[in-house]
Amino acid sequence: MTMSSPIENRIGQVFIPVRDMARSARWYSRLLGLAESEPSHDGTIYDLQTAGETRLALDASRPEFDTSGPPRFFFWTTDMVATVAFLQDHGVTLDSDVEDIGSVMFLQFRDPDGNPLMVCQRTRR
Structure with a gap:
C-alpha cells in the first residue's frame, strides 16, 4: 500500500558542517576537481557544483558540531584505485581500507573538520 505525502521522495541539498570556510572550500574544491568560488x-554557505539534481553545500553557520557517526552520504567513483591514490597524495585521513560488499566497493575518509565521508564504486558481478 502506498501512502500519500506532500513531501517529495528526493533529496534537494546536503549540508556539510565546517568550521573554517576558506580551508574547507579549498579542500572540497580540490577533492571534486572544481574551481573555487x-x-x-x-x-557561511559555500555551494559546490554537483552533477545531478542533489546539491552540496558547506555550512559554517554553526561552528560547534559533532562529527561522530557514520558518513551521511557518499560520492561515486569509477576508479577506486585512482581514488585511493588521489586521497593519499592529498594527505586525506582514511578511516578504512577499501571494502567490497558485492554490489559496491567503498572507502571511508574524513574532511579537515573530521566529518566522515565515503566514496563508492559499483562492482560488476
Whole structure:
C-alpha cells in the first residue's frame, strides 16, 4: 500500500558542517576537481557544483558540531584505485581500507573538520 505525502521522495541539498570556510572550500574544491568560488550568506554557505539534481553545500553557520557517526552520504567513483591514490597524495585521513560488499566497493575518509565521508564504486558481478 502506498501512502500519500506532500513531501517529495528526493533529496534537494546536503549540508556539510565546517568550521573554517576558506580551508574547507579549498579542500572540497580540490577533492571534486572544481574551481573555487565565493561563499554566500555572509560567508557561511559555500555551494559546490554537483552533477545531478542533489546539491552540496558547506555550512559554517554553526561552528560547534559533532562529527561522530557514520558518513551521511557518499560520492561515486569509477576508479577506486585512482581514488585511493588521489586521497593519499592529498594527505586525506582514511578511516578504512577499501571494502567490497558485492554490489559496491567503498572507502571511508574524513574532511579537515573530521566529518566522515565515503566514496563508492559499483562492482560488476
